[in-house]
Amino acid sequence: MNISELAKASEVSTDTLRYYEKQGLIAAPLRQQNGYRCYTPEHLGLVRFIRGAQTLGFSLSEIREVIPQLAQGTFGRAEIEAQLALKMAQIDAHIRQLKSLKKELALTFSSLQCSFDQAVSLRAGTPADVSTGPDAVLVRKAFMPRK
Incomplete structure (x- = not known):
């Protein structure tokens, strides 16, 4: 063909x-x-x-x-099963990563302290130590290492 x-x-x-x-x-x-x-x-x-x-x-x-x-x-079957088991373990690890990322995204989402019409400022810090001005809001960095 x-x-x-x-x-x-x-x-x-x-x-x-x-x-x-x-x-x-x-x-x-x-x-x-x-x-x-x-x-x-x-x-x-x-x-x-x-x-x-x-x-x-x-x-x-x-x-x-x-x-x-x-x-x-x-x-043979043993090799196929080994490859499939390895792939399933990789997928399980990826699912754990995605769940962790989803949790971080949810924390970031819940930390938004503004109305829908306010601009967003991406400054590091906390509301207590950063002045954001009337039209901006502080957004926590989701990938910042936690203490």
């Missing part, structure tokens, strides 16, 4: 296929006499695997690491 046919079958663009090839994610296909790429069903399977893994949150560099095992037929 040519590049357009592979793109349609795998639901990716021809540019994506060329990028995968350039990055070594898929092997360079044989060329026809006219210079056109000639892809195999194996290319299609690999592109579908890459897209599926991306959907599960795996980066192209993570995917690149397992492709040789796939090609050699040594990527």
